[in-house]
Amino acid sequence: MTERVRIAQLSCGPEYSGVQKEIAEAAGMVDAEVFFPDIMLDDVRRGFEEFGLDVRSPDLKLAIARAKALVEGRIDADAVFIATCFRCAEAAIVRNELRRYIHENSDLPVVSYSFTERTTAGTLLTRMEALTTIARRRALLAREEQEGITLGIDSGSSTTKAVVMKDNEIVGTGWLPTTEVLKSAAGVVDLALEEAGLRMTDIQAIGTTGYGRYLIGKQFDAQLVQEELTVNSKGAVYLADSQHGPATVIDIGGMDNKAISVQDGIPGTFTMGGICAGASGRFLEMTAKRLGIDITELGPLAMKGMGDRVPMNSYCIVFGTQSLVNALAEGSAREDVAAAACHSVAEQVFEQQLQEVDIKEPVIMVGGTSLIQGLVHAMGQLLQTEIVVPHHSQFIGAVGSALLASGYIREK
Amino acid sequence: MVKVFIYPATSLILSDMVARFGHEPIGSALGIRERIQTPGFESPPLQITPEEPKKGLKWAAVEVPSGVRGRMAIYGPLIEEAEAAIIIREADYAFGCMGCARTNELIQFQLRQSGIPLLDLEYPSSDEDGVAFVAAIREFLAGLGGEEGAA
Numbered sequence: 230m231t232e233r234v235r236i237a238q239l240s241c242g243p244e245y246s247g248v249q250k251e252i253a254e255a256a257g258m259v260d261a262e263v264f265f266p267d268i269m270l271d272d273v274r275r276g277f278e279e280f281g282l283d284v285r286s287p288d289l290k291l292a293i294a295r296a297k298a299l300v301e302g303r304i305d306a307d308a309v310f311i312a313t314c315f316r317c318a319e320a321a322i323v324r325n326e327l328r329r330y331i332h333e334n335s336d337l338p339v340v341s342y343s344f345t346e347r348t349t350a351g352t353l354l355t356r357m358e359a360l361t362t363i364a365r366r367r368a369l370l371a372r373e374e375q376e377g378i379t380l381g382i383d384s385g386s387s388t389t390k391a392v393v394m395k396d397n398e399i400v401g402t403g404w405l406p407t408t409e410v411l412k413s414a415a416g417v418v419d420l421a422l423e424e425a426g427l428r429m430t431d432i433q434a435i436g437t438t439g440y441g442r443y444l445i446g447k448q449f450d451a452q453l454v455q456e457e458l459t460v461n462s463k464g465a466v467y468l469a470d471s472q473h474g475p476a477t478v479i480d481i482g483g484m485d486n487k488a489i490s491v492q493d494g495i496p497g498t499f500t501m502g503g504i505c506a507g508a509s510g511r512f513l514e515m516t517a518k519r520l521g522i523d524i525t526e527l528g529p530l531a532m533k534g535m536g537d538r539v540p541m542n543s544y545c546i547v548f549g550t551q552s553l554v555n556a557l558a559e560g561s562a563r564e565d566v567a568a569a570a571c572h573s574v575a576e577q578v579f580e581q582q583l584q585e586v587d588i589k590e591p592v593i594m595v596g597g598t599s600l601i602q603g604l605v606h607a608m609g610q611l612l613q614t615e616i617v618v619p620h621h622s623q624f625i626g627a628v629g630s631a632l633l634a635s636g637y638i639r640e641k
Numbered sequence: 642m643v644k645v646f647i648y649p650a651t652s653l654i655l656s657d658m659v660a661r662f663g664h665e666p667i668g669s670a671l672g673i674r675e676r677i678q679t680p681g682f683e684s685p686p687l688q689i690t691p692e693e694p695k696k697g698l699k700w701a702a703v704e705v706p707s708g709v710r711g712r713m714a715i716y717g718p719l720i721e722e723a724e725a726a727i728i729i730r731e732a733d734y735a736f737g738c739m740g741c742a743r744t745n746e747l748i749q750f751q752l753r754q755s756g757i758p759l760l761d762l763e764y765p766s767s768d769e770d771g772v773a774f775v776a777a778i779r780e781f782l783a784g785l786g787g788e789e790g791a792a
Contacts, residue, residue, distance in 0.1 A: 241740060242708025245715075247691035250684045273734060288740025314706030319742065346691035346707040 464629025531603025
């Protein structure tokens with residue numbers, strides 16, 4: 230039996246928001262435990278004075294002192310979870326600075342989260358799973374080459390993808406909209422096998438990821454069932470040939486977004502999820518539908534337009550759609566509306582999520598939305614950098630799963 | 642005997658002083674005791690559920706962080722019940738329920754707005770200040786009426 234992963238909690242407010250139980254439950258679901266690092270009162274005084282951030286909240290002072298104790302090695306932990314109330318400006322500053330401080334001064338994986346009273350264990354599960362995976366499976370994540378014949382399946386909220394890999398090459402791919410989770414998975418596996426010219430019996434190991442990972446993992450008897458944060462970072466640096474040194478992975482998904490700071494293929498800090506679907510691929514799907522075009526046509530159309538001609542910057546998908554409808558009703562060009570939608574999503578991801586990870590080049594965009602040229606262009610403009618979109622970027626989760634699953638071939 | 646809200650509400654010394662001078666201290670112990678002794682809840686460590694931030698809407702709007710509203714669900718009813726209050730400004734560390742600076746500001750504001758007799762003191766930093774501090778509290782509590790205890 231594997232040892233329980235010990236996750237140090239640095240927080241202000243979850244007990245009083247009634248979500249401490251949810252945090253503990255999410256950790257328990259991945260065989261981890263959260264604990265509050267014990268320190269002396271003098272450590273608190275010394276801790277936050279040395280850190281230099283003179284906050285008013287005593288609990289935030291305590292969090293700072295606990296972070297110092299972790300970095301100085303006075304407390305044993307495998308990972309760090311930073312949690313503060315959503316909407317608290319003082320806590321947001323502390324959360325961000327502590328995340329950066331721990332990331333730069335230790336090799337502890339760290340994730341930060343701002344909660345409301347509606348936060349549930351299910352919301353936190355993927356984050357906790359990623360923390361424990363990084364702590365527990367460093368050796369697996371260090372894998373740089375795919376071996377044998379493996380299958381990776383990514384059951385996402387919008388689309389299901391499968392990839393067959395053979396001797397470090399992608400030999401088959403499959404892509405379908407997610408309808409019935411198992412049916413979509415079976416469909417993409419068939420497509421990938423057909424393209425590869427292989428049969429299911431040829432597959433030596435299977436890895437699954439995405440929202441439906443547990444269900445399809447069970448159905449296909451997968452050796453590796455893993456959340457998309459670690460899988461996608463691994464897949465991204467593999468495809469972009471950036472397995473060594475720093476990298477930043479951005480995955481704007483159908484339902485939520487991931488921004489991951491990676492070092493040597495291993496995620497250090499990451500954020501997941503925006504405030505609303507206004508900052509997700511779903512908004513771009515709606516835009517394409519409203520413009521009467523296929524989602525694949527949105528990117529090229531956006532490249533022809535000028536986004537700043539249409540005011541569109543809303544956190545909410547409903548208000549975002551309202552801006553879109555208004556702009557079209559006022560006679561705006563479709564190209565400009567498409568560009569504005571891409572810019573709006575990129576800007577919100579930039580404002581909400583990328584502030585919580587350290588952007589280091591190369592910046593790799595992955596997932597289906599990375600094929601939307603206008604979105605990649607808008608992100609590049611905001612970050613003032615060249616964005617890398619590797620070949621097969623839309624299959625990132627499936628590629629990462631197939632790559633990591635090859636670590637289980639010998640165990641089969 | 643008068644119900645005296647103490648701030649910091651976690652202060653055992655202040656609670657003890659109020660009780661010694663014959664009054665009833667109202668602080669964290671009361672608000673939290675009710676929750677941790679309630680059987681049937683499974684929301685450790687404080688048995689506070691997501692319902693508390695909703696109850697806290699009475700004292701703080703929905704734009705306010707949930708931790709503030711959850712804390713106000715503990716303190717709001719106590720403040721409404723209080724007949725007098727003592728506020729110690731710049732007290733040394735007060736963690737736990739007093740861990741949120743924004744809640745602490747709101748609690749002090751609510752107390753000042755309530756119109757109840759209020760003693761507002763700086764935390765003492767020397768022996769001399771300490772003596773004057775205790776004397777001020779004693780004088781305030783004596784002025785509230787009721788019987789003086791075994792001070």
